[in-house]
Amino acid sequence: MKKILSLCVALLAATQMFASFVPKFGENGKCTISLSDLKATDGVTIDAKAGTITSDGKGEFYLDLPAEGVDLSACTNLIVDHEGDDIVQLLLVEDAKSGKVGGFYSSKYNLDLTQYADKTSAVNKMEWHCNVAGTMTVKSITLTKKVESHFQYKADEIALTEVFFHAWSAPTDGEDQGKVPCTLALNQELSAGDLVYGNVNVDYLQYAPLDGFKEIRIYGDPGLKYRVLLNRETAGGKLVELDPEGDENGLAVCDISSLPYVHLNAIKLAWGSSKGVVKGLCVSTTATGIRECHVANEQDIIVSYNLAGQKVNRNAKGLILQKTKDGKVIKRIVR
Structure with a gap:
């Protein structure tokens, strides 16, 4: 009986040791991936205790995902916060249903997954390929997904969601070509430069048409600074940029009533902004964001x-x- 019990315990331990990684998200929409969750091929050594990954110039480290894949279609980004040697050449992502999602070079440490929502319902491969000898210290690896917003908007406000954001055949007077992936990063910590809404590349043919609205309102942490990017008419061309800042209550307001048209390409945290959380994003049919200020003296x-x-x-x-x-x-x- 003791031998049978010992065998069962050993089998359970072996099963847990070789179990595939399945992400578990907290209420804030974040899944923290520890170095002990990673596996490595020859040429790469992972020291979970020291927090380092060392490469001799070849090999990979990877997440051992289930063969059938995991659904990451609701995820917004995958970030590897690191310092030290840049040992990684590319991040390879594959899906059991749609095949190769991509080999990512410039975004190997900070991948915007919103662009691939239709291709990541069964991700079964996530590999970082190394091509440089050295040691990288990993501060954190975080996978983030969208969190349902329960923000209570006012009567004159309409939540600005992904539904507004479409592809168009032209920057003005174009034909609607349907919905495209759109980031909406609410209730998660953002850093300077991070995307809050829209397309990270500020594509001039992807935007939310907001003609008829008078204000864009952003509810976030007090003091957050934003870049609201609108009306780009050529690839990489000039655009209208509004730079609101959250007041003591966290409300940042953009008056868009005087613009000839309003095509919202993206909203980002400004480069000089502190880290923080955006809780609500909406448009308004009335101009109540800017109020008359009376100075006592x-x-x-x-x-x-x-x-x-x-x-x-x-x-x-x-x-x-x-x-x-x-x-x-x-x-x-x-x-």
């Missing part, structure tokens, strides 16, 4: 500017920015 105003950056009289008509003695910048509408 107008003697505190030291200078006023219009939106073109020109100094104006403090009673100039329209929307002006006023700087006070204590360093605050106040938006004020003078009618």
Whole structure:
């Protein structure tokens, strides 16, 4: 009986030792992959305790995924936060149903998966191929998926979702060519430069047409800085960029009512922004984001500017920015 019990324990331990990796996501939509979850071929050594991966210039390290694959179609990105030697040449991703998803070179450490949602329902291969001898220290490996938003919007607000975002035959007056992959990165920590909404490459033929709306509103952590990128008309060409910043309540507002048309290509965290979380993203049919500001003591105003950056009289008509003695910048509408 003891021998049978010992054999069962040994078989269970062996099963667990060689079990395939299946990602488990927390409430924040993140799955942390530890170095002990990785396997390696000849030429690569993984030291989970030291947090390092060493290569002699060849070989791979990989996630041992089930042969039938795992569904990553709801995932937004895969990030390897690392330092030290750049030992990896490419990241190879394959799917049991759709075949090769891609061999990724420039995005081998930071892969935007939203572009491949229709090809990643059964991912069974994720391999980092090494071609340089050296040692890389891995701080973290994180797989992130979309988290359902339960943000409560106001009566005049409409949630800005992936449904708005389509491909078009032309930047203006084009034919609708249907939905395309669209990032919507809510309720997850973002860093400077990360994509909040839209297409990471700011493709001029992929956008959300928002004509008729008056504001884009972003609800996030206080002080977050954004780049709202609109109306690109050529590949890599000029565009309209709005740079709102979250107020003390985390609300950042873009007034789009004066633009001749509104085609939203992307929203990103600005390069100078702190890390933070975006909780809600919407458009509004009314312009309530910019409110008239009354200054208790107008003697505190030291200078006023219009939106073109020109100094104006403090009673100039329209929307002006006023700087006070204590360093605050106040938006004020003078009618």
